[in-house]
Amino acid sequence: MRAGHAVDVVCCAGYDDSLRPAGRAPLMVDGVRVFVSGTAYRPQMGFARRVVSFLRFMAAALWFVLRRGRGYDVVIASSGPLTLAVPALVGRWLWRVPYVFEAIDVWPDSAIAAGVLKNPVLKWLSFRLEALAYRYAAAIVTCSTGMTERVEEKLGFRSEELGVGEEGGGRREEGGGRREEGGGRREEGGGRKAVVTISNCCDLEMCAPDEAVRRAVRLKYGVREDQTVVLYSGAMGRSNAMADVAGAVAATADDERIVWWFAGDGPERGYCDHGVVAMASVKRYFGRLAKEEVVALVRAADVNVVTFRHEPLFFENSPNKFFDGIAAGVPALFNRSTWLEPWLKAYDCGIVCKGERPGEEMAAALRALAGDPARRRRMGLGARRLAEEVFDRDKLAAAYLAVLLRPRSGRNGECKNGRGVGERVRGACDGEGARRWPGEPPG
Known part of the structure; x- marks a missing residue:
């Protein structure tokens, strides 16, 4: 927002009891318009109730995209759950609004590993939805280096099976891909798909020692x-x-x-x-x-x-x-x-x-x-x-903004430089390889 951009958030109250749905009117939180759905979610929910909750919120977000999505320049779809890819995909297909797919957890792998997702049909559907989410994303952001490696492996080794990487990434051919040093991008078959690690971050002011x-x-x-x-x-x-x-x-x-x-x-x-x-x-x-x-x-x-x-x-x-x-x-x-x-x-x-x-x-x-x-x-x-x-919020936010300013598909393919954005962010928008990480792992 300091760079001159407007930000809207669609969410449910989840863990934050201070968020209350206000009909169609948004809440204002630090200058951000927050649209709160009435979907209930609690960590104590069993599998069936969680699925219902995920589907209800997906429907609410989808309705928001259908009504308002045309007015946005870029969408962030933050997953899990994986169902949040659906509104972003619809916005991409219907309004040609590019989206960045943010993998907080690599679904459905994490749900399977936790023993939550067991049904073979749901697994199959989840992997197909995951492939679509990666395929049509303008960029993919993960929050750890391990997640980035997992996603890149899926883009490379599962592309033949799932069609990942055909749009914006191209199919990977043996020996034909090239990953730019430190850039977090994979160049495949003539196209590119950005996979960038931007971890969770530190609020140095709120959490300062006192x-x-x-x-x-x-x-x-x-x-x-x-x-x-x-x-x-x-x-x-x-x-x-x-x-x-x-x-x-x-x-x-x-x-x-x-x-x-x-x-x-x-x-x-x-x-x-x-x-x-x-x-x-x-x-x-x-x-x-x-x-x-x-x-x-x-x-x-x-x-x-x-x-x-x-x-x-x-x-x-x-x-x-x-x-x-x-x-x-x-x-x-x-x-x-x-x-x-x-x-x-x-x-x-x-x-x-x-x-x-x-x-x-x-x-x-x-x-x-x-x-x-x-x-x-x-x-x-x-x-x-x-x-x-290493994990200062402002540094990582600048890296994320660089990703958002260079959508690689959709009607807004041109770069929109924000006011007050630093030269490092402008350079990334102009096509320079963004660093995978503000500070590479020691050693």
């Missing part, structure tokens, strides 16, 4: 200065390996130096509820909180726990809470290997547990950190430095 906030929050919840606060926030579902968290909690239950805070909800929250009464002095469950309240907890925490299932696909996950944590100067503790590990090592701001008993390994790491406040402070400084140097 000693006054830290002390006030800890005092409010009765935490001593010599205690180590371990925070788990966010979803508590099948993908989040809550059994590993429960194992770490149980293994540190007799250590009063370690205090556990939980903020979030989901079908696996029972792992958090277990033993709350018996461990009331070292464990607190806050439930679902507004973003500002979660940020206050992050600022008061000493360790930020990030967990995912141990299937290979979850190596690619790019969790928001990690980026909030490093912005607040809080080191991270992972229960498994992650694509973020090179940065964790380079900035000495995180611990990755790779053993066969991750719960016990996490507990051992927490006990070591509880006994070494100097190391925690050093890791916290490294975390904040990583946020500033």
Whole structure:
């Protein structure tokens, strides 16, 4: 918006109770028009209810595109769920409005890996919809390097089967493709399809370390200065390996130096509820909180726990809470290997547990950190430095804007330079290869 562009968002309330549908009138949030549908979604929903919710929101977004889509220059279709590709495809076919397909999760792979999508017919339909989404996208944005590699593999090795890459990308011929160094593009059969990694980012202002906030929050919840606060926030579902968290909690239950805070909800929250009464002095469950309240907890925490299932696909996950944590100067503790590990090592701001008993390994790491406040402070400084140097929201937003300003198909194929856009963004719009990543992985 600072570059002179207008932004509209179509969403459902989801996790944010402050968003309420206002009929056809949009809400104004920081200058952005937000159109909120009445679709209900909660992480506790079973498979059937989730499918109904996804289809209802798809229908609402599709109706929006049919009524208003002609007036837009570019659309961002953010997936999952994969059904969000349908309104973008219709806008592309009907109004010739180009869209950028944003893969927050690589669907349907992630749903299959989590054991959520099992029906063979639904799998087949999902893969076909995925192929269409990639085929007609002006560009594809992923939020981790692993996701980019997965999408590029699909574009290359599955193009013969699914027709991926025919429009804007061309079919890949053996030995005929060329990937530009650092450019995040694949040139195939004479055409191009941009696949760019732009991860989740850090709000350096909202999540900035604040000693006054830290002390006030800890005092409010009765935490001593010599205690180590371990925070788990966010979803508590099948993908989040809550059994590993429960194992770490149980293994540190007799250590009063370690205090556990939980903020979030989901079908696996029972792992958090277990033993709350018996461990009331070292464990607190806050439930679902507004973003500002979660940020206050992050600022008061000493360790930020990030967990995912141990299937290979979850190596690619790019969790928001990690980026909030490093912005607040809080080191991270992972229960498994992650694509973020090179940065964790380079900035000495995180611990990755790779053993066969991750719960016990996490507990051992927490006990070591509880006994070494100097190391925690050093890791916290490294975390904040990583946020500033690599994952700064403004830097990544500029990279994303560069992608949006160079749609490669549709009626708006010409580039529209925004007011106040930096030279790096203008250059990308003029056809220079945008960097795959503002800072390449260390090593």
